Amino acid sequence: MSRLVTSLTNPTVKSVRGLHMRKEREQSGLFVAEGLKIVTEAVELGHAPRILMYGKDAEGHALLKRAIQATLAARGEVIEVTQDILAKVSRRDNPQAVVAVFAQVFTPLTHLDPAAAPCFVALHRVRDPGNLGTIVRTADAAGCGAVILVGDCCDPFSVEAVRATMGSIFAVPIVKATEAEFAGWRSSWPGSVVGTLLSADVDHRQASYAKPALILMGNEQQGLTPDMAALCDVNVKIPMRGRADSLNLSVATGIMIYAAT
Numbered sequence: 277m278s279r280l281v282t283s284l285t286n287p288t289v290k291s292v293r294g295l296h297m298r299k300e301r302e303q304s305g306l307f308v309a310e311g312l313k314i315v316t317e318a319v320e321l322g323h324a325p326r327i328l329m330y331g332k333d334a335e336g337h338a339l340l341k342r343a344i345q346a347t348l349a350a351r352g353e354v355i356e357v358t359q360d361i362l363a364k365v366s367r368r369d370n371p372q373a374v375v376a377v378f379a380q381v382f383t384p385l386t387h388l389d390p391a392a393a394p395c396f397v398a399l400h401r402v403r404d405p406g407n408l409g410t411i412v413r414t415a416d417a418a419g420c421g422a423v424i425l426v427g428d429c430c431d432p433f434s435v436e437a438v439r440a441t442m443g444s445i446f447a448v449p450i451v452k453a454t455e456a457e458f459a460g461w462r463s464s465w466p467g468s469v470v471g472t473l474l475s476a477d478v479d480h481r482q483a484s485y486a487k488p489a490l491i492l493m494g495n496e497q498q499g500l501t502p503d504m505a506a507l508c509d510v511n512v513k514i515p516m517r518g519r520a521d522s523l524n525l526s527v528a529t530g531i532m533i534y535a536a537t
């Protein structure tokens with residue numbers, strides 16, 4: 277059913293290692309997800325692995341058998357690999373026993389249905405993959421309809437971002453849009469559009485989050501640009517009581533999402 281691969285120069289192993297590079301991910305449209313739990317969740321949501329690699333530690337596990345079946349049914353490749361290969365593919369000393377490759381899915385902006393959820397999140401020029409992954413996970417937990425990446429953002433399918441989503445990358449629609457596309461689409465948004473600005477006067481708890489609420493978050497360094505802030509019905513500030521001058525982007529997004537839902 278599957279063959280044992282022990283060589284780092286094996287073409288499949290090389291191709292999976294290459295997916296650490298953004299260029300390779302963009303060219304192939306593929307990405308890596310690690311861990312049996314996450315791979316199982318992906319399979320349950322209808323995403324079959326293109327490649328499934330597993331080590332001795334996972335052998336015989338009922339969930340692995342299901343993942344292998346789903347991979348083979350979709351004409352994917354299944355290989356058993358050594359611990360050394362898992363470590364190299366994951367770039368970790370303690371790798372997960374299962375590593376899989378999936379097709380990236382981006383949802384077109386025009387396919388979003390505002391009535392499908394009480395809250396949608398838009399991130400302008402997010403830079404940090406850990407922040408992005410954590411936000412996707414929080415958006416999933418709170419039942420958001422999508423995470424929209426506006427402008428030049430980091431890659432939601434990087435290994436770091438996918439790890440931080442803890443599997444939610446398969447559950448939340450991810451959308452890419454230019455600033456102009458977002459501005460055009462926002463003009464027909466039926467609910468509230470709430471931006472977040474450190475210079476805002478309105479406390480985030482005082483704002484109206486008429487459903488569906490579209491929450492707009494700024495970049496880690498520059499914050500929300502004036503153009504983006506101008507697209508919002510209201511811009512709000514989460515009170516800062518101590519010496520810190522801002523919150524981490526993913527923490528601020530979590531507070532906003534739960535205020536809006």
Ligand code: SAM
Nearest residue numbers: 472493494496497499500513514522523525528
């Ligand atoms: N130096 C940046 C600035 O002037 O906005 C700090 C950006 S902050 C690290 C990243 C993003 O998190 C902000 O653009 C905003 O969306 C959100 N954010 C962080 N703290 C916030 C707060 N207290 N109130 C509202 N939004 C906040």
